[in-house]
Amino acid sequence: MAGPFLTITGPTAVGKTDFSLKIAEELDAEIVSADSRQVYEELTIGTAAPGQEALDRVPHHFIQERTLHEPFSAGTYAEEANERIRDILDRGKRPLIVGGATLYLHALQYGLADIPDVDDEVRERLETRLEREGKEALFEELREVDPQQANQTDPTKTHRVIRALEVYHGTGTPLSHYYENQPDPPFEYVTVVLNRDRERLYDRINRRVDRMLEEGLLEEVRAVMDLEGVQLDEPPLSTIGYREPIQHLRGEIGYDEMVRHVKRNTRRYAKRQLTWFRRYDEYNWVDASETTPEDVLRRFEPSQISA
Numbered sequence: 184m185a186g187p188f189l190t191i192t193g194p195t196a197v198g199k200t201d202f203s204l205k206i207a208e209e210l211d212a213e214i215v216s217a218d219s220r221q222v223y224e225e226l227t228i229g230t231a232a233p234g235q236e237a238l239d240r241v242p243h244h245f246i247q248e249r250t251l252h253e254p255f256s257a258g259t260y261a262e263e264a265n266e267r268i269r270d271i272l273d274r275g276k277r278p279l280i281v282g283g284a285t286l287y288l289h290a291l292q293y294g295l296a297d298i299p300d301v302d303d304e305v306r307e308r309l310e311t312r313l314e315r316e317g318k319e320a321l322f323e324e325l326r327e328v329d330p331q332q333a334n335q336t337d338p339t340k341t342h343r344v345i346r347a348l349e350v351y352h353g354t355g356t357p358l359s360h361y362y363e364n365q366p367d368p369p370f371e372y373v374t375v376v377l378n379r380d381r382e383r384l385y386d387r388i389n390r391r392v393d394r395m396l397e398e399g400l401l402e403e404v405r406a407v408m409d410l411e412g413v414q415l416d417e418p419p420l421s422t423i424g425y426r427e428p429i430q431h432l433r434g435e436i437g438y439d440e441m442v443r444h445v446k447r448n449t450r451r452y453a454k455r456q457l458t459w460f461r462r463y464d465e466y467n468w469v470d471a472s473e474t475t476p477e478d479v480l481r482r483f484e485p486s487q488i489s490a
Contacts, residue, residue, distance in 0.1 A: 186371035187485045188268070190280040192217070192288060192460065193377030194453035196387040198471050200233055202377060203281040204241055205476040210279060210484070213242040213271050215264055217282030217291065219257075220419045222249050225410070228395050228403045229424040251413050251420070261290035265369055280372065285459040294368045296361040301353030309345050309352070321348060329357035375483050376460050377471040388449050392442065395424070404428040423448045 189210075191203045207214050216222070220230040224247040233246060244267045249255055268278045282288065289295075313321055318341045325347050326333040332347045350358040379387070404425060407413060413420065415429055424445055431441040460466055467483055 185272070185369065187373045188278050188280060188370060189479075189484055190217075190288070190292070190372045190374040191377065191479075192281070192283050192374060192466075193471065194384060194456040195283055195449060196231075196391045196453065197283075197377045197379055197384060198387070199281055199283065199377060200231070200237065202471065202476055202479075203279060204237055206480060206484075207241040207279045209476065209480060210277050212277040212279040213244065215267055215271075215278050215280050216243060216245040217260070217264075217280055217284050217287045218245070219255070219260075219284040219287055220422065221246050221282075222255055222260075223247065223251055223419060224249065225251050225407050226403070226419065226425070228398050228400045229428075231391065231395070251407065251410065257284075257286040257290040258295050260287050261295065261368075264291050268370060283456055285456060288374075292368060292372050292374070294365050296358075296365040298350055298358070298361045299354050301349050305353040306345065306349050309348055313341065313345065318344065321345065324348060325351075329359050331359040332357060332362075335359075373483050373485050374463070374466045375479055376466050376468045377474075378457065378468055379471050383472065384453060385450050388453060389446050392424075392446050392449065396442070400424075401428055401432065405432055408432060423452050 221232040222245045271278045322338040322344050328351050347358045427441045427444045430436045
């Protein structure tokens with residue numbers, strides 16, 4: 184397994200972009216973005232995508248490469264990112280992974296189980312049973328057919344219970360089997376989580392939302408809404424920063440309410456990101472307000488660690 188390669192992550196608005204640009208320049212690296220929305224060319228303001236100056240300073244991957252008509256998943260990202268990393272290495276450069284999309288990072292660093300597609304009718308039957316028999320009965324069935332998965336599943340999270348049963352009934356194989364036998368990722372990583380004092384982070388989030396609106400977020404969203412064939416109620420447009428402006432432009436909420444909702448929902452999203460990152464004991468946490476890129480390179484850059 185090749186690597187390890189440095190990863191810079193953290194909650195939204197923590198300052199990953201400026202931080203990683205300086206590190207990439209020092210390493211002569213190319214940035215492999217791990218952001219689930221910056222990959223779309225139509226979404227720039229609401230995703231805080233790197234501007235042209237940043238793109239000129241350091242080569243970036245997965246920035247404005249797809250259109251909203253081309254769905255992009257964590258599994259697809261991991262597969263393509265591994266190919267980009269191989270190409271970067273073949274050219275004698277180094278990859279620097281940067282982004283806060285938690286599932287994208289997990290797929291890249293730890294892999295995803297190769298679960299076959301299941302016919303929609305299987306889920307429909309399970310949802311009918313849920314209404315008729317109740318969630319307790321479905322969870323009890325999961326305990327019988329896949330006890331390992333049941334032990335790792337919160338019985339109150341009904342969608343997860345149904346997903347596990349859906350895989351079992353649709354493939355004849357327990358979901359836990361796929362997780363146990365997922366392929367190992369080809370590369371290793373050293374991950375640094377940038378964090379800030381909560382009040383400072385929330386202030387940065389609030390100011391970023393104000394800046395996005397000043398830069399034309401509503402105009403960007405209006406242009407996206409005019410595109411033919413774009414699904415406004417599905418990711419990435421059903422996510423924070425686009426969902427609320429769409430509601431406003433449809434006349435469902437007022438301007439001030441939209442602003443409040445975007446700020447509140449973004450703060451909540453940052454909190455969820457931080458909770459997710461704490462799942463990984465091997466992640467290295469630093470205070471972005473007290474740590475410089477030079478500090479990170481000195482402490483965590485893999486070549487320094489192995490030296």
